[in-house]
């Protein structure tokens with residue numbers, strides 16, 4: 178069981194972040210907010226695949242008026258992402274944003290006060306984010322220009338810790354600023370493109386406050402590398418009980434971000450979204466075409482709903498008698514391959530033998546009956 182860090186509970190539209198609320202999955206719209214129709218169709222796709230809050234970049238007045246229209250057309254909470262211009266945050270709140278994401282380091286203090294007052298009045302939270310790309314590294318932690326290679330290497334390690342330290346110190350300054358204005362509905366993000374410094378920063382921050390955390394590895398990239406990096410960074414923190422909302426940043430479709438986020442939460446046993454398919458890697462003992470069976474079952478079932486919402490449902494597809502019966506018994510339903518056939522298991526009991534050619538079809542039929 179993962180013991181979650183106790184945090185303040187912050188309202189986001191009709192949902193909550195932090196406290197005992199489920200860890201919320203977010204993504205970001207990848208077309209200009211002013212392109213209202215395209216945004217709405219992306220939001221529909223995101224809602225369908227399980228996204229729970231969407232962020233939109235607000236870069237000017239056209240985006241603000243589009244945000245107003247979008248807000249009227251959807252139920253999912255909308256997060257306005259604002260950089261540099263505090264006046265845009267004020268307008269986005271007036272247009273109906275359910276939350277505003279700010280990088281206070283690039284904004285004027287006077288405008289920030291106005292945002293805090295307005296957000297308080299409307300009962301919406303602010304995400305205060307620091308990003309390693311937009312903060313000054315702590316001056317005492319940079320290697321001197323005259324450092325030898327050996328010294329520079331040593332400093333390199335310290336500097337890595339320095340990124341975390343600098344992020345936490347920047348956010349702490351901003352927390353004090355917002356708290357002094359009487360604003361406390363805050364969510365914190367500390368972003369770097371590296372696993373190590375991201376994990377260090379959140380661990381450090383957790384000792385300083387009880388605000389909920391938004392987790393993510395920023396600019397993670399695309400494909401396999403990005404998924405591994407994000408899963409490690411977000412996964413390590415979630416396993417330690419840190420993190421209340423997550424966004425997987427991928428240079429891919431936002432739906433892909435949501436699916437990876439769901440996999441991270443499901444792999445850690447935190448939330449369950451769809452059936453889990455366990456299959457062996459196959460080896461010289463496997464005499465059935467297991468990859469084909471897995472492909473077929475996965476195609477039909479991977480994102481189908483769970484028979485009992487929020488409860489795990491495991492399907493095991495195993496190649497032979499070595500680990501097959503054991504895994505198949507542990508799963509809700511499974512097969513263990515044999516010579517030209519497979520043994521079907523249901524709720525831990527062997528049911529019947531099925532010829533190899535019919536394995537995928539029969540397994541799917543049994544699963545559908547169960548679901």
Ligand code: SF4
Nearest residue numbers: 457460463496497499
């Ligand atoms: S279950 Fe059997 S076929 Fe699959 S990897 Fe293990 S030993 Fe090999």
